[in-house]
Amino acid sequence: MPPPTRNLYASHEQNMTIKHEVEALLTRLGVPVTAYTGGDLTTRTPITGEIIAHVPTINAADATQAIAQAHAAFLEWRTVPAPKRGELIRLLGEELRAELPTLGRLVTIETGKILSEGQGEVQEMIDICTFAVGLSRQLAGLTVPSERPRHRMMETWHPLGVVGIISAFNFPVAVWSWNAALALVCGNAVVWKPSEKTPLTALATQAIFDRAAEKFGNIPKGLATLLIGDATVGQQLVDSPLIPLVSATGSTAMGRAVAPRLAARFARAILELGGNNAAIVAPTADLDLTLRAIAFSAMGTAGQRCTTLRRLIVHDSIYDQLIPQLKKVYGSVVIGDPGEPNTLVGPLIDERSFNVMQKALAEARTAGATITGGDRVLTQENPEAFYVRPALVEVAAQTNPHPELIKLVKHETFAPILYVLKYSDFHDALRLHNDVPQGLSSSIFTMNLREAEQFLSATGSDCGIANVNIGTSGAEIGGAFGGEKETGGGRESGSDAWKQYMRRATNTINYGTDLPLAQGVSFDID
Numbered sequence: 001m002p003p004p005t006r007n008l009y010a011s012h013e014q015n016m017t018i019k020h021e022v023e024a025l026l027t028r029l030g031v032p033v034t035a036y037t038g039g040d041l042t043t044r045t046p047i048t049g050e051i052i053a054h055v056p057t058i059n060a061a062d063a064t065q066a067i068a069q070a071h072a073a074f075l076e077w078r079t080v081p082a083p084k085r086g087e088l089i090r091l092l093g094e095e096l097r098a099e100l101p102t103l104g105r106l107v108t109i110e111t112g113k114i115l116s117e118g119q120g121e122v123q124e125m126i127d128i129c130t131f132a133v134g135l136s137r138q139l140a141g142l143t144v145p146s147e148r149p150r151h152r153m154m155e156t157w158h159p160l161g162v163v164g165i166i167s168a169f170n171f172p173v174a175v176w177s178w179n180a181a182l183a184l185v186c187g188n189a190v191v192w193k194p195s196e197k198t199p200l201t202a203l204a205t206q207a208i209f210d211r212a213a214e215k216f217g218n219i220p221k222g223l224a225t226l227l228i229g230d231a232t233v234g235q236q237l238v239d240s241p242l243i244p245l246v247s248a249t250g251s252t253a254m255g256r257a258v259a260p261r262l263a264a265r266f267a268r269a270i271l272e273l274g275g276n277n278a279a280i281v282a283p284t285a286d287l288d289l290t291l292r293a294i295a296f297s298a299m300g301t302a303g304q305r306c307t308t309l310r311r312l313i314v315h316d317s318i319y320d321q322l323i324p325q326l327k328k329v330y331g332s333v334v335i336g337d338p339g340e341p342n343t344l345v346g347p348l349i350d351e352r353s354f355n356v357m358q359k360a361l362a363e364a365r366t367a368g369a370t371i372t373g374g375d376r377v378l379t380q381e382n383p384e385a386f387y388v389r390p391a392l393v394e395v396a397a398q399t400n401p402h403p404e405l406i407k408l409v410k411h412e413t414f415a416p417i418l419y420v421l422k423y424s425d426f427h428d429a430l431r432l433h434n435d436v437p438q439g440l441s442s443s444i445f446t447m448n449l450r451e452a453e454q455f456l457s458a459t460g461s462d463c464g465i466a467n468v469n470i471g472t473s474g475a476e477i478g479g480a481f482g483g484e485k486e487t488g489g490g491r492e493s494g495s496d497a498w499k500q501y502m503r504r505a506t507n508t509i510n511y512g513t514d515l516p517l518a519q520g521v522s523f524d525i526d
């Protein structure tokens with residue numbers, strides 16, 4: 001058996017093991033060796049399956065202490081003027097710019113996403129910082145006409161408290177930044193529990209934040225705190241009375257566990273859960289553009305985005321033209337070391353993920369679907385890593401799909417599986433499109449204005465994101481990000497998502513000498 005360095009990774013970094021590279025990257029970012037050695041959380045890179053770190057985790061008592069400290073930091077931070085708070089985020093953006101290649105590379109090593117996507121994730125962090133800096137001068141409320149003479153009404157937005165952030169492995173750092181950049185300019189403190197699969201990028205991000213904080217000078221201790229630990233740490237965030245808002249990204253199952261506990265104590269929740277995103281390909285679609293959009297949305301990030309395209313609903317008049325071309329792309333896409341420039345599909349995050357994918361494919365096969373791809377590849381080079389050829393599952397070949405197949409199509413399997421369905425009537429396509437429990441992202445490919453507009457209308461896509469002639473994934477930070485139904489209803493990132501991180505006070509001011517009551521009520525006491 002070859003030594004672990006003689007794998008795919010070694011093919012482009014001849015003199016360095018992946019573990020050494022991780023150490024070099026973390027050292028450059030200022031993460032102390034003690035933060036990733038000798039601990040109880042074993043971290044592997046999906047590129048080779050090798051162990052790259054043993055990260056110490058926090059115990060419950062220390063986590064409680066950290067939350068209390070974050071609350072104390074909030075009490076101080078809320079008195080700093082918002083534009084000044086924005087300066088901290090401007091500095092964070094600058095540090096991230098300087099470290100984009102380093103952090104991007106670390107994202108690639110820890111998640112297995114290709115380099116361009118790893119760097120794209122850091123770019124997304126930089127972009128939200130830019131957005132939040134501008135926002136720090138725009139946290140404005142309305143003035144409202146009062147019905148009473150010499151009265152004025154307005155609304156004021158105030159900081160909320162400590163914001164708990166629970167993030168998933170697939171966007172290990174961008175999701176923190178969407179929440180943290182907004183929460184911090186809004187005058188809150190943040191406490192972050194990252195995925196147990198990605199503690200290193202979290203440590204790196206925290207180190208980058210600490211650098212910005214040092215340049216800013218004099219920020220309250222514990223303003224942005226990282227808590228690495230298992231699900232019990234997440235539960236502490238969910239149950240802490242000192243945390244008025246929890247923003248949680250992950251599976252619908254996780255959301256089901258978290259939401260009622262937050263509701264029980266009337267805390268706010270921003271939930272960003274499962275997606276089962278579809279695209280309708282209409283007869284007039286620009287097929288070349290459509291093919292490229294499908295390829296990125298369905299196979300990009302090895303199918304491990306919450307916005308990944310999972311269902312393709314194709315008009316029967318173009319089905320026989322599009323699907324063979326799609327099969328060709330699926331058959332030829334370069335799978336391998338995500339650090340190599342020509343790779344488009346990296347590994348799955350772990351064996352469990354691979355098993356879940358294989359189980360779904362086996363069930364689809366039993367239910368009679370036609371499957372292209374889905375097989376494990378590069379096993380020789382990387383016996384402990386899980387590379388797969390993305391799978392196309394043709395449901396359309398059946399006139400009457402088996403109920404098990406319909407069940408599978410409605411379920412989110414977090415892997416590169418694209419179910420292909422066929423339609424002949426546009427309204428049937430819309431019905432099929434919305435007939436799933438999730439509601440995150442959606443697309444239509446058409447040159448027909450009526451179809452496009454209907455897709456975006458109240459009777460069209462029921463998702464939080466609806467696109468025309470682009471894929472379901474890769475949203476920009478400027479829009480509000482999130483979805484409906486089992487996706488959880490939360491909105492992060494752009495637009496007016498900031499309002500969730502603040503509390504609104506409605507103020508009425510009387511500058512007259514009388515006391516007229518609203519609604520004309522009289523209450524004269526003499």
Ligand code: UN1
Nearest residue numbers: 171305306307473474475
């Ligand atoms: C996620 O997968 O959790 O729209 C977030 C996108 C990215 C974010 C994905 N901007 O695909």
